[in-house]
Amino acid sequence: MALVACSRMYNVGPKVRGLWDGLFAWLSEESGIRLEVIAHAAPAPLSELWARPDLGAAFMCGYPFSQLPADERPVALAAPVSTAPWAGGWPAYASHIVAARHAVFDPADLPSLRWGWTVRDSQSGYHAPRGFLAGLPRPRTPVTTVGPLLNPNGVVDAIATGRIDVGAIDAYAWQLLEMHEPEVLAPLRIIATTPATPIPLLVASRRQPAETVSALRQALLRAHRSAQGQSILASLGLSRFAAPDVAAYDSLPKRAQESDRLLAASW
Template identity: 30%
Template sequence: MIAALPMYDWPEVQDVWDRFWALIRDGFREEGIDAPDTLDREVGMWEAWESPDLLLGQTCGLPYRTRLHGKVAVLGTPDFGLPDAPGGYYYSQVVTRIDEPGDFADFADKVLAINGFDSQSGWGSMQNTAAAEGFGFSRIFVSGAHIESARAVAEGRADIAAIDGVSWRLLEEHRPEIASRLRIIRRTETTPGLPMITAPGNDAARMAHAVEHAIAALAPADRARIGLRGFETIPAEAYLAVRTPPLPDQIDQHG
């Protein structure tokens, strides 16, 4: 069995995620669902998402709509309480260096840092926001993680990045030496957040019930530390309706 919740599992808040998992685990067991004692922090994301042994995972909207829809069952979507976003939805903060002038469109020919091409928050939302203004990014630095995208911009190896709003909140609190060197230009489009998933054949409804109870039982101070507000049901159609930007034919891939 695999249980992995890596999306916002930063070292500074791993103790919170461990306590949250313990509540979920105990709830699963009360429902007669076997569950591992601890979260797996070694398994790769795609390995977990596509495994028939996946008990509980969390994916991103872009992988869900492009590869996982119909191959996993969705429990629900955690609500991290981002300002001006509906429950369970999120957006990214578009950032550049604090001393870098210009508005969003001025960066059309600059280097975009992304965590990966399978990221809604770092790649999909950024390209869709750019497309709405009549351009697209083609000079790409692939960093591997939101924090590394932020670091690349701060250090001048890239010029602009879209940082998942929850990750940006963590960055401001726990890595101020990076966040303080950046300025927010704008937000990207708002899209459905990161759903919790399980392998087909598992009882997603009973599992969702246990997760809801775990969120309610989590200490208020712990909920505040990770910004967790609730658990939302977002229909698959809302995820599938989001545009998936094509990869450029040729990418000046700096990373």
């Protein structure tokens, strides 16, 4: 029976989804593990995907990963290393704080604008912008927020339609759109980029045999060593997959708690 694979977190458009499908097809052949690609499209909860017993490979955000007890987490396979400067050659990412390209406002106005967020357990779409805002001088008034917008495309749409003034977009999702669907980003501009944190990682169900996990993990970790693997990675803006530092994800809840303390009840 095939295991399921899903790139839902980074399915930013049809062309990009096709590239992920190609990576999973390569991974299936290279590892010898049969994988069936599924969409698990929004608004289906990602938590249901991550809990599937037949999960072979899917992206999982670091924040919900860190929230689970160690013995209940999916098994970490590998983490992508972006070629973008904000990654610094490591399995890290950031969030771009974005606004409409022609919107005019002073940076001091940021706390008083309407902020969009994706889902509450998203590091890039919720906790990163809260951390950014917590570091700004601001009036002691609640922040106006709009959400859940579900994903980066929801943030793009909300800015385009005037529902929000600013929002956060996963910097790797932005990179994929910039590479393959730049027209989506044309109405936007980046006004800031948050500090880097551990990037979402590919995980498998804890129910998979150790041999299966090892085959998938090793195939990903050596992808950059073959011409075919390099080509697939380059098409997705990646230099390689790396062994994730699982302990690094445990810093994310502490960052969120600090934002809570600084923002109090304002967001």
